[in-house]
Amino acid sequence: MTDAGELVAGRYRxxxxxxxxAMGVVWRAWDERLDRVVAVKQLAYDPAIGQAAGQEARLRALREARLTARLRHPHAITVHDVVDEPGGPYLVMEYLPSRTLADVLLDRERLPAEEVARIGLQVSSALAAAHAEGVVHRDVTPANVLIGESGVAKIADFGISRATGEGTVTGGGFIAGTPAYLSPEVAGGREAGFPADVFSLGSTLYRALEGTPPFGTDDNAIALLLRIARDDVIPPKHSGPLAEVLLRLLQRDPAARPAMAEVQxxxxAVTGGRPLPPPRPRPRAGTRLLRVRRPRRKLLLAGAAGAVLLAVGVVIGTALVPDSEPVVAAPVSSAPPPPTTTTAADLGCAARYEVTNSWPGGYQVQVTVHNDRTADLPGWTVRWTLPPGHRITGLWNGNYTVEGxxxxxxxxxxxxKLAANATTTFGLIALTQNGNDAARPVLSCRTL
Known part of the structure; x- marks a missing residue:
């Protein structure tokens, strides 16, 4: 093992x-050529993988580290140099006087939502830049988030967990990453991709907000992996926009998670006190989207066939009316709907329900609330009956309760507050046991 005072590559003391x-030793060192402090990581690999696999891991470490060295971002630890010589390989990196988020959480257990959101913004911006370069981190955990003395957060160790063979051993080989923060697909043995980084970031921030990872902890790594691969995330105790963001990141289906640029x-929005943008529709691969021509009128009465039902993964629209006039919406034909209209005085508060995305066992909904009155509305409430076997796992831009x-x-x-003729939206993610995402509930909209 390398000792203090040794010179690496003829320049790093x-x-x-x-x-x-598990991935090696990190040294504070001095770059004698450029007269600056650097961090030198002396990589190691898990001896359980054997000599041949260890050599392969060594080469992979060098390859991935060189790839990562292209990334320059204010919230990512910069890799300055990659050195392959006896005792190594060595990664020469930016030196940041800091503590890991894992160490911070040992002292504080959990962090305020505002602080978690600030960390999330900084780290997601770095990961978004990495993804744009084609770099997958593969081990986003509290141990790889560094918190500097000024509060700046930086992500470290891109791709190195897989390169060094560090991770949980399974019957088929190695799963790179820290078990408690793995995505379900990686826990099930699939390769980590960009959506896996999104999930792991959500898990890391969930731990900081809630005090425990989203699937809990277990000394038995295999048992924990099975729980991650099979079970749902433990619902967060906190509410508010940050919890809603984390639920979006922690969707079981990788295709339902936002891209890292959207996470940023x-x-x-959370740190700026602005409303969350609705999730972007993500049709399943191979699904052909149909274009629907929407009438240029205001919301129509549901009995006038104001709903649109398309194929799986496409939009389902339902026009809604106040409590006094609940009407079940019906699918429209290819012909334009009859010109049935209702005055603003009759409707008051109305809404439109759309399934904007669906996948096996779940779907995503956006509801648009509309003020049909000529005066401002001070508030609104929307109600509906959840179909049997369906449950909501997250809702944004509103506050919800489920009773029965x-x-x-x-x-x-x-x-x-909604001005006359103004609209607002809220959205939700729901899971279903029977796979029926096409249920069209009857909703009511009540004004305050």
Whole structure:
């Protein structure tokens, strides 16, 4: 093992160890050529994988580290150099006086939502830049998030967990990453991709907000992996926009998660006190989207066939009316709907329900609330009966309760007041046991 005072690659003088883990030892060192402090990581690999696999891991470490060295971002630890010589390989990186988020959480157990959101914004911006370069991190955990003395957060160790063979051993080989923060697909043995980084970031921030990872903890790594692969996330105790963002990141279906660039936008909205943008539709691969021509009128009465039912993964539309006039919507034909209209005085508060995306066992909904009155609305409430076997796992831009099968969504503080003819939206993610995402509930909209 390398000792303090040794010179690596003829220029990096090792000073003191500042960290040690399964992936090797980190040294504070001095770059004698450029006269600056650097961090030198002396990589190691898990001896359980054997000599031949260890050599392969060594070469992979060098290859991935060189790929990562292309990334330059203010919230990612920069890799300056990659050195392959006896005792190594070595990664020469930016030195940041810091503590890992894991160490911070040992002292504080959990962090305030505002602080978690700030960390999420910084780290997601770095990961979005990495994904744009084609780099997958594969091990986004509290141990790889560094918190500097000024509060700046930086992500470290891109791709190195897989390269060094560090991770949980399974019957088929190695699963790279820290078990408690793995995505379900990686826990099930699939390769980590961009959506896996999204899930792991959500898990990391969930741990910081809730005090425990989203699937809990277990000393038995195999048992924990099975739980991650099979079970649902433990619902967060916290509410509010940050919890809603984390639920979007922690969707079981990788295709239902936002891209990392969208994750950055979500955290920008949370830290800026703005409403969350609705999730972008994500049709399943091979699904052909049909274009629907929407009438240029205001919302139609549901009895006038104001709903649109398309194929799986496409939009389902339902026009809604107040409590006094609940009407079940019917699918429209290819012909334009009859010109049935209702005055603003008759409707008051109306809404439109759309399934914007669906996948096996779940779907995503956007509801648009519309003020049909000539005066401002001080608030609104939307209710409907949840179909049998369906349950809501997250809702944004509103506050919701479920009593039995009745769902009640009330306005958030920021979108309570609606001017005449104005609209607002809220969205939700729902899971279903029977796979029927095409149920069209009858909704009612009540004004305050």
């Amino acid at each position: 090792l000073a003191e160890r500042i960290g040690q883990g 936008e979500l955290f920008e 099968s009745t769902v009640t969504v009330r306005n958030a503080d920021w979108n309570a």
